[in-house]
Amino acid sequence: MNDATLRLGLLGFGEAGQRFAADFVKAGLKHVVVYSRSAAAAAPADPLRVFAAAHGVEIAATPKALCQQSNLIIALTPGKAALPALRSIKRYLGNNHLYVDANTVGVKAIERIAKLLEGRCAFVDAAIMSAVPLDGIKAPLFASGSDAARFRDLVAPYGMKVEIVGDKPGAASAMKLIRSVCMKGLAGLLLESLEAAQRCGVRDAVAADMAAFIDAKPFQQIIKRFVCGTAVHAGRRIHEMADSLELLKSVGAPTRMTRATHAMFKELIDMKMPERYNGKEPDSIEPVLTALVEARG
Ligand SMILES: NC(=O)c1ccc[n+]([C@@H]2O[C@H](COP(=O)([O-])OP(=O)(O)OC[C@H]3O[C@@H](n4cnc5c(N)ncnc54)[C@H](OP(=O)(O)O)[C@@H]3O)[C@@H](O)[C@H]2O)c1
Numbered sequence: 001m002n003d004a005t006l007r008l009g010l011l012g013f014g015e016a017g018q019r020f021a022a023d024f025v026k027a028g029l030k031h032v033v034v035y036s037r038s039a040a041a042a043a044p045a046d047p048l049r050v051f052a053a054a055h056g057v058e059i060a061a062t063p064k065a066l067c068q069q070s071n072l073i074i075a076l077t078p079g080k081a082a083l084p085a086l087r088s089i090k091r092y093l094g095n096n097h098l099y100v101d102a103n104t105v106g107v108k109a110i111e112r113i114a115k116l117l118e119g120r121c122a123f124v125d126a127a128i129m130s131a132v133p134l135d136g137i138k139a140p141l142f143a144s145g146s147d148a149a150r151f152r153d154l155v156a157p158y159g160m161k162v163e164i165v166g167d168k169p170g171a172a173s174a175m176k177l178i179r180s181v182c183m184k185g186l187a188g189l190l191l192e193s194l195e196a197a198q199r200c201g202v203r204d205a206v207a208a209d210m211a212a213f214i215d216a217k218p219f220q221q222i223i224k225r226f227v228c229g230t231a232v233h234a235g236r237r238i239h240e241m242a243d244s245l246e247l248l249k250s251v252g253a254p255t256r257m258t259r260a261t262h263a264m265f266k267e268l269i270d271m272k273m274p275e276r277y278n279g280k281e282p283d284s285i286e287p288v289l290t291a292l293v294e295a296r297g
Contacts, residue, residue: 006154009060009070010034011085012077013048016102016132020076022055023137027158033058035066035089036077067092072100072154074126079105086113090120097121100151102128102141107170107177114145114169122147125169126162127176144171189257196253228281230265231273231288238265271295 008024010017013036021032034052039059042048052059060066066073067089077085082103093099099121101113110125117123124145132139137160143151144166152162165171190210197206214222230237241262248255268274273291282288 005031006072007031007070008033009066009073011063011066011073011075011089012036012081013039013052013059014076014078016128017076018051019132019136020074021052021057024158025056027137029158031058031069032056033060033066033069035060035063063089064092067097071096072098072151074100074102076102079103079109082109083112086116090116093117093121095121098124098147098151098154100124100126100143101169102126104128104176105173107174110170110173122150123169124148124151125172126151127172129176129179142172142175145169148172185257192248192254192257196248196251199251199253224285227285227288231268231291232277232279232281233274234265234268235274238262238269241265 006029008029008031010021010032011034013021013034017034017036021034024032034057036048039048039052040061042059049059051057058069060069073089073093075082075085082101082105086099086101099117101110101123104127114123114125122145124143124147126141126143126148128139128141130139137158141160141162142165143162144164146167148162148164148167152164155162165175193210194203194207197203217225241258245255245258245262248258271292273288273295276291
């Protein structure tokens, strides 16, 4: 990417692509061009063309035209389309381009894309960390790769916030997927516990009690309490989880998340984690996590 003027190309013109395109134009970017197969094939009265025209966004007729008309390309296709979409435009990319994959996609696919683009154009792995319909261009992004700072500096004047999380492609996508382990898992735990509460006729009281517990302290403190307390008190808590399991079974509620928690406590006990701390919680999560990594190798 040699010329200084930002010419933005979006590969994908769905929920995220449409909102980003409109927001970039609104924020003052003169040149925004998009490509998707349906947009390129759309008739003049098609809602995609009407939306593009209303927001000053140009629709490229082909992947080649998208590349010719842009120097920063942000891919916003479904994750499973990340590689096929890249393959459709790869031959038109050159050293005047910075290609940013902002799809939600696995780390292996990102590493594959990085390899495919090696020696052809600059590449940044990016992950969108909130809902685009809610936050638009202000949705926070994680980015990694040697050109991540260049990406951040190019889009910052338009209000896009990019946080650099590593110098290798894959780190940004890994962060998003690791965060999902907790956020999506939390959703599973809420569903399992609240279904049991519904069956026992205590749904609203349980929900209110859990909300009061979470709301009472900053989440950083809860992380420390959960990580350190679990390691130190695994021996005691496994009995509570056994009783919880029995209760869930007795009311016909699902048990898969609770069985996993019970198995996790058993593993910590087998690793002799509680003995390491002699009943006293460490001051930070670091020693617990280091011990876990060392124990598993
Ligand atoms: N929307 C959000 O709030 C949000 C938040 C975080 C992350 N993300 C991530 O951002 C990416 C895009 O999300 P989205 O919600 O905009 O998805 P979407 O609404 O399903 O839109 C996907 C777009 O990609 C296009 N596309 C698919 N295959 C293509 C190909 N081979 N070449 C060119 N374009 C292609 C589609 O059009 P055609 O099929 O007609 O080509 C469509 O315009 C996803 O990876 C998603 O996980 C989205």
